[in-house]
Amino acid sequence: MLGQLFSKLEDYYEEMVSIRRFMHQHPELSFQEYNTAQFIKEYYEKLGIPVKGKVGGNGAVARINGRLPGKTVALRADFDALPIQDEKDVEYKSLVPGVMHACGHDGHTATLLILAKVLNEMKEELEGNYVLIHQHAEEIAPGGAATMIEDGCLDGVDVIFGTHLWTSEPTGTIKYRTGPIMAAADRFEIHIQGKGGHGAQPHKTKDAIVTASQLVINLQQIVSRKVNPVESAVVTVGSFTAENAFNVIADKAKLVGTVRTFNDDVRQYIEEEIERITKGTCYTSDSTYNYLFERGYPAVVNHPKETDFLIVSAKEVPEVIHIEESELEMGGEDFAYYLKQVPGTFFFTGAKPPGANPTYPHHHPKFDIDEKAMLIAAKTLGTAAVNIHRSH
DSSP, X not given: OHHHHHHHHHHTHHHHHHHHHHHHHSOOBTTOXXXXXXXXXXXXXXXXXXXXXXXTTTEEEEEEEOSEEEEEEEEEEEOOBBSOOOOXXXXXXXXXXXXXXOSSHHHHHHHHXXXXXXXXXXXXXXXXXXXXXXXXXXXXXXXXXXXXHHTTTTTTOOEEEEXXXXXXXXXXXXXXXXXXXXXXXXXXXXXXXOBOEETTOGGGSBOHHHHHHXXXXXXXXXXXXXXXXXXXXXXXXXXXXXXXXXXXXXXXXXXXXXXXXSOHHHHHXXXXXXXXXXXXXXXXXXXXXXXXXXXXXXXXXXXXXXXXXXXXXXXXXXXXXXXXXXXXXXXXXXXXXXHHHXXXXXXXXXXXXXXXXXXXXXXXXXXXXXXXXXXXXXXXXXXXXXXXXXXX
């Protein structure tokens, strides 16, 4: 059966590339993916595959029922783009100013659409059921996964698999990890209120810039001196705003940053510690503050049994050359919500463009993928989906 699956996927590879390039030319931002969602829905309708649109927002969910009884397997792909200007010199360059697929979501969608097409052609020989989850808004919290789950996308699902095309790894590489693989991604915002005044009279002011600068330094001690070194964590201040004339001492300053963790206890501790340090720093400068901590996606935690099965499945794909344990990734992914509901695993499929020097990272204006990685992703996901019935 796998030979037939692989052969059909290879036959449709050019269509897969065509879909990916069309989507790359017509990207849409998170929560605004109306045309993309319609394209996906119409694709399934043309194939005669039952599909439901507007799931939890702009999401789409299709379902293929095999002739034989078995488990219900979900496969997920995201399809939102980013607010980045495409700077590549390629024929499929984004046609939308300031918006591009800089994270491979176009490739994820093309991969799943063609895999669904093949599974549908093979449904008379297949066991179980296949749920194809096309998710909107992965890039921006609260994301699309949570609302799609609330709208029933996982109803009846026994196991779920997902992958991310990963350009830091060469094509032919599959990277897995049991347990945590991607971090919880949170956001904080701190407003410092001091007392402004003339730049020549600092003794009459409460300099918000000095206070905020001291706070940035103090926050660096959380990970280096407060968190157990065996735990992974990041506290990053990404934005510092205090605009004034050159001869004015600022009365206000604003810090915005992110926290990345894997352990829920560490996550809670850092949230509380940021405020404690902020309170103390402002006290020493006789200033006040306002603190906001927004929890984003939880950590992506893979299930052991399904991860082990993914490894076995990847070994059956001829193009997979290396199967390696992934290091912990501090990036966030709302695939985490699916794994909190049903067993499954999320893995990386190497997609480094051939000959790329340098390889532009995800979220870069010149980001691109090796499109052959989509075929490997489809074969790996397809193998796991088809064979899962024999493992349970």
